[in-house]
Amino acid sequence: MLSDMPVTHSISIEKLHKVYKIYPSSVDRVKEIFHPFRKKYFKPFHVLSDISMTVNKGDTVGIIGRNGSGKSTLLQIICGILTPTSGKVEVVGRIAALLELGAGFNPEFTGRENVFLNGSILGISRKEMEQCFDDILAFADIGEFIDQPVKTYSSGMYVRLAFAVAINVQPDILIVDEALSVGDTLFQAKCFAKFKEFQRKGITILFVTHSVDLITRYCNVACLLEQGKVQVFDEPQVVIDQYNKLMLNRSCAVYRHLQDESGERGTVLARREIKEGFLGEQFCLNPDENRYGNHKAVIEQVGIYTIDGQPAQALLQMEEYEIRCRIRFNEAIVEPIVAYSIKDVHGLDISGTNTLYHQIETGPMKAGDVIIVSFVQPIPFAGGGYLLSCGCAGYEGGEYVVYERRYEVLAFEVAAVRPCVGLVDLNSKITLSREGNVFAANS
Numbered sequence: 001m002l003s004d005m006p007v008t009h010s011i012s013i014e015k016l017h018k019v020y021k022i023y024p025s026s027v028d029r030v031k032e033i034f035h036p037f038r039k040k041y042f043k044p045f046h047v048l049s050d051i052s053m054t055v056n057k058g059d060t061v062g063i064i065g066r067n068g069s070g071k072s073t074l075l076q077i078i079c080g081i082l083t084p085t086s087g088k089v090e091v092v093g094r095i096a097a098l099l100e101l102g103a104g105f106n107p108e109f110t111g112r113e114n115v116f117l118n119g120s121i122l123g124i125s126r127k128e129m130e131q132c133f134d135d136i137l138a139f140a141d142i143g144e145f146i147d148q149p150v151k152t153y154s155s156g157m158y159v160r161l162a163f164a165v166a167i168n169v170q171p172d173i174l175i176v177d178e179a180l181s182v183g184d185t186l187f188q189a190k191c192f193a194k195f196k197e198f199q200r201k202g203i204t205i206l207f208v209t210h211s212v213d214l215i216t217r218y219c220n221v222a223c224l225l226e227q228g229k230v231q232v233f234d235e236p237q238v239v240i241d242q243y244n245k246l247m248l249n250r251s252c253a254v255y256r257h258l259q260d261e262s263g264e265r266g267t268v269l270a271r272r273e274i275k276e277g278f279l280g281e282q283f284c285l286n287p288d289e290n291r292y293g294n295h296k297a298v299i300e301q302v303g304i305y306t307i308d309g310q311p312a313q314a315l316l317q318m319e320e321y322e323i324r325c326r327i328r329f330n331e332a333i334v335e336p337i338v339a340y341s342i343k344d345v346h347g348l349d350i351s352g353t354n355t356l357y358h359q360i361e362t363g364p365m366k367a368g369d370v371i372i373v374s375f376v377q378p379i380p381f382a383g384g385g386y387l388l389s390c391g392c393a394g395y396e397g398g399e400y401v402v403y404e405r406r407y408e409v410l411a412f413e414v415a416a417v418r419p420c421v422g423l424v425d426l427n428s429k430i431t432l433s434r435e436g437n438v439f440a441a442n443s
Contacts, residue, residue: 018047055221058202059205075208178208213415290405304323321376334365342388
């Protein structure tokens with residue numbers, strides 16, 4: 001007997017597994033086919049393992065995780081593009097998906113032809129597509145290029161048209177796999193405004209991202225994947241806290257792969273830091289940092305910490321954090337200057353200061369001395385990714401000398417508590433008054 005209970009979920013996943021067979025060579029694949037006793041030559045690769053979750057109608061779910069954690073594979077299985085090895089996936093309603101750039105587009109066809117082709121793939125009649133075509137064209141905003149072959153499109157035009165189709169076919173579920181990162185800022189703003197409109201209509205949204213800011217800003221639920229398994233499926237802040245711990249627990253593995261082939265001092269120092277445990281519990285640093293100087297002083301440790309001393313690479317806007325540098329001196333230095341600076345991912349300097357600007361007397365240092373310099377301050381930056389640099393320098397004979405500079409040494413993300421224009425939220429206090437009577441304050 002069928003239940004009369006209303007369906008409250010959009011997606012239900014039970015014990016989902018996806019396993020690929022990895023063969024050492026193509027010859028081994030053929031051997032397996034013709035082996036009389038069906039000997040196995042492959043090594044199983046578990047992309048997804050025992051995934052179970054329920055996404056309710058109207059949820060906006062952000063899926064976050066490191067590269068290779070299985071995020072895209074999960075979305076492809078939900079959309080029916082891939083078949084699971086085992087397990088069950090139930091989808092209630094029409095899915096519109098934007099999984100990879102130009103998926104479902106024929107490069108030889110025009111944009112107009114691909115719109116109708118995409119509609120037919122989604123099971124939508126040509127008449128329905130004709131009714132929403134003007135809305136698609138207006139949202140994509142690619143002008144006369146709609147009648148040109150899509151192989152002539154830029155990546156931005158590609159994704160704009162694909163997203164315009166996905167959101168204008170009246171889906172019950174919208175699935176997006178990082179494709180929005182291709183579009184420019186204005187287009188992304190338009191897309192996320194559409195997300196909010198969908199939320200008001202009760203449409204379910206799943207999207208993959210590496211941005212903790214997008215998770216906190218747009219999602220009511222989040223999922224952290226790691227090595228093909230669900231680590232956390234919970235409220236956004238709970239998931240971000242676990243993601244932060246996961247990134248920190250990588251323990252700067254990039255340094256473990258450094259080889260002392262060139263004999264350069266920077267490589268030797270990196271290896272010594274691991275041996276002595278300076279970085280083991282701390283941060284995942286940038287393997288491509290630019291590290292240079294005359295090495296009269298060495299910046300052995302760089303990190304960002306919460307006020308209670310916990311390392312952090314996913315920060316909350318307006319919270320107070322400590323930027324900390326540990327410096328060892330190899331030679332005597334009269335008055336070292338310690339500095340930090342922060343850039344956004346586009347290379348624009350956002351903020352920075354040093355001990356000289358604050359008139360901090362660091363005093364004379366002798367060989368073997370170790371100091372820890374701490375900069376404590378709130379983080380008012382807009383949501384997004386940033387890069388921390390730090391340095392130790394000084395004046396010798398009237399000339400500015402760099403002892404060591406670690407440029408773009410550490411990447412971190414800021415999760416915004418509210419939208420703002422530009423790069424910094426100045427934490428304005430807004431007061432509204434009418435006829436001398438203050439009735440709203442401190443927004």
